[in-house]
Amino acid sequence: MKIHNTTGGRIFDAVNYVFLTLIGIVTLLPFVYVFAGSFATEAEITRRAFFVWPEQFSLGAYEYIFSTQAFTRALITTVLVTVVGTVGQLILTVTMAYPLAKRNLRGRQLILSLVVFAMVFSGGMIPTFLLVKDLGLLNSYWALILPAAINPFSLIIIKNFFQELPAELEESAKMDGATEVGILWRILLPLSKPVLATFALFYAVGIWNDFMSPLLYLSDNSKWTLQM
Incomplete structure (x- = not known):
């Protein structure tokens, strides 16, 4: 059965489709412009404020980028740092959030206050910078x-998520002889895939877009990331 089987309902749906389609096109236009600009000449980019198709097709930008190994090396470096950093941040955040989710943990309130x-x-x-140098x-x-291995906001959200999981799951696992690590690995983490995926995306985007850290801490240009 159709939800909107009246004329007014169908008009409402049509307006919604058109409106959302226009919003989607508007959000995609900057990406289309950047992609089209990568195949345009420098003179055309300077002369034309906006375009989605270059007048003169050119691969000069890509030839310039790949003329040296700097771009490829920076891209590989950025991918590796992003992967290692994301995995490390997730591991450290989860292993700190899990014990803090225990209400009977000694010193829990003090640690949460510090967080x-x-x-x-x-x-x-x-x-x-001085700490990193020392x-x-x-x-x-x-x-x-x-330096950004554990984000306090992410830690609190994941800790609260662990607290909301039914305590009976952990009690049943303990009765079956599961250890704390086993409970975390076999029960809590599979149930926490949505929140872990969300913060993994946040961590990955943050590391990928990071410009200040390489600028401050890396003076060797052979180790620069893609942003540098």
């Missing part, structure tokens, strides 16, 4: 990963 404090008040650029991480890829 909230770190979320509201950050150390700042200069203290973070740890010997300058010109190291770990300088792009470790």
